[in-house]
Amino acid sequence: xxxxxxxxxxxxxxxxxxxxxxxxxxxxxxxxxxxxxxxxxxxxxxxxxxxxxxxxxxxxxxxxxxxxxxxxxxxxxxxxxxxxxxxxxxxxxxxxxxxxxxxxxxxxxxxxxxxxxxxxxxxxxxxxxxxxxxxxxxxxxxxxxxxxxxxxxxxxxxxxxxxxxxxxxxxxxxxxxxxxxxxxxxxxxxxxxxxxxxxxxxxxxxxxxxxxxxxxxxxxxxxxxxxxxxxxxxxxxxxxxxxx
Amino acid sequence: xxxxxxxxxxxxxxxxxxxxxxxxxxxxxxxxxxxxxxxxxxxxxxxxxxxxxxxxxxxxxxxxxxxxxxxxxxxxxxxxxxxxxxxxxxxxxxxxxxxxxxxxxxxxxxxxxxxxxxxxxxxxxxxxxxxxxxxxxxxxxxxxxxxxxxxxxxxxx
Numbered sequence: 556x557x558x559x560x561x562x563x564x565x566x567x568x569x570x571x572x573x574x575x576x577x578x579x580x581x582x583x584x585x586x587x588x589x590x591x592x593x594x595x596x597x598x599x600x601x602x603x604x605x606x607x608x609x610x611x612x613x614x615x616x617x618x619x620x621x622x623x624x625x626x627x628x629x630x631x632x633x634x635x636x637x638x639x640x641x642x643x644x645x646x647x648x649x650x651x652x653x654x655x656x657x658x659x660x661x662x663x664x665x666x667x668x669x670x671x672x673x674x675x676x677x678x679x680x681x682x683x684x685x686x687x688x689x690x691x692x693x694x695x696x697x698x699x700x701x702x703x704x705x706x707x708x709x710x711x712x713x714x715x716x717x718x719x720x721x722x723x724x725x726x727x728x729x730x731x732x733x734x735x736x737x738x739x740x741x742x743x744x745x746x747x748x749x750x751x752x753x754x755x756x757x758x759x760x761x762x763x764x765x766x767x768x769x770x771x772x773x774x775x776x777x778x779x780x781x782x783x784x785x786x787x788x789x790x791x792x793x794x795x796x797x798x799x
Numbered sequence: 800x801x802x803x804x805x806x807x808x809x810x811x812x813x814x815x816x817x818x819x820x821x822x823x824x825x826x827x828x829x830x831x832x833x834x835x836x837x838x839x840x841x842x843x844x845x846x847x848x849x850x851x852x853x854x855x856x857x858x859x860x861x862x863x864x865x866x867x868x869x870x871x872x873x874x875x876x877x878x879x880x881x882x883x884x885x886x887x888x889x890x891x892x893x894x895x896x897x898x899x900x901x902x903x904x905x906x907x908x909x910x911x912x913x914x915x916x917x918x919x920x921x922x923x924x925x926x927x928x929x930x931x932x933x934x935x936x937x938x939x940x941x942x943x944x945x946x947x948x949x950x951x952x953x954x955x956x
Binding site for chain 1: 835839840845847852855856859878882885889913918
């Protein structure tokens with residue numbers, strides 16, 4: 556095919572217009588949602604967690620998480636009386652299919668700890684991204700722009716909580732989005748929706764009527780690895796000191 | 800202008816440099832996405848794209864618009880605060896099109912023990928049973944109505 560100079564001059568602006576359209580991306584999906592009015596996080600009420608794995612299954616179904624990878628998972632801690640500093644932690648298949656039974660004669664204390672992205676306010680993972688593909692959204696959710704991500708996995712190494720992975724098919728970083736596609740529509744996250752005991756609760760710190768404010772004032776609440784100054788926003792009620 | 804007499808090669812070099820810089824600016828204008836930098840050092844449109852993902856869990860509010868009868872059974876029972884999809888699974892497709900997408904009923908023999916099988920790791924005040932001793936293999940709904948599981952005369956209705 557031969558293109559004359561005249562045709563070329565007509566084609567170039569048309570191509571430019573088309574490219575502009577591609578770059579503009581899809582429009583904002585939630586017209587009634589204002590990012591600056593929210594500061595999302597989550598409350599994990601340890602005494603309520605029964606280790607059923609509903610949250611892990613719900614997350615995998617809601618977000619099409621590939622098998623063997625987890626945006627949220629449940630760990631079972633066993634802290635023995637003799638060795639408090641070295642708890643035995645198991646999470647078979649993320650706790651998705653439950654946990655092996657405990658022998659009756661086993662001493663010490665057992666409890667479950669659900670884990671997920673802490674949506675840190677000073678997040679180490681977003682700081683190391685060389686291209687600006689992962690970021691803290693104005694509503695406090697740490698997200699990955701999978702169209703922009705190179706898959707270099709710096710962020711996977713940087714996360715002190717092990718909450719990121721490289722998606723085996725897409726070959727880009729993947730993580731908990733705090734069900735961004737749900738919370739922007741006024742729904743709760745899939746894990747909170749599926750939790751039968753209310754051990755997980757979505758929290759909006761900018762909402763003055765959120766019960767979290769009263770809860771934080773009246774309970775012994777911790778975050779994970781506070782010494783790393785990540786500004787983690789997933790609050791754990793009655794967390795045992797042996798949890799890392 | 801004698802000082803520039805032997806400097807023409809330098810002017811050529813500067814000319815090339817300026818030209819390359821203009822080319823860089825033009826290329827940059829086209830390859831940097833429009834919304835990059837809108838809120839920070841990232842593509843602002845990414846949030847809209849993530850927010851546009853389809854949902855799988857409809858949310859209990861959606862269930863309650865139709866299943867008022869179940870809601871009435873649940874509200875005074877021990878399972879009042881257990882959301883529908885915690886047991887029935889993700890049913891956004893059913894909520895969108897109730898006629899053509901019909902959910903399958905969960906099997907209580909495998910469903911209930913996920914939460915209620917006895918384990919020392921579970922909170923002490925949470926109701927737990929040794930399934931084999933408790934029911935001798937009968938499905939739970941023989942005696943318990945799953946939506947309001949307290950033992951009632953005549954068992955499940």
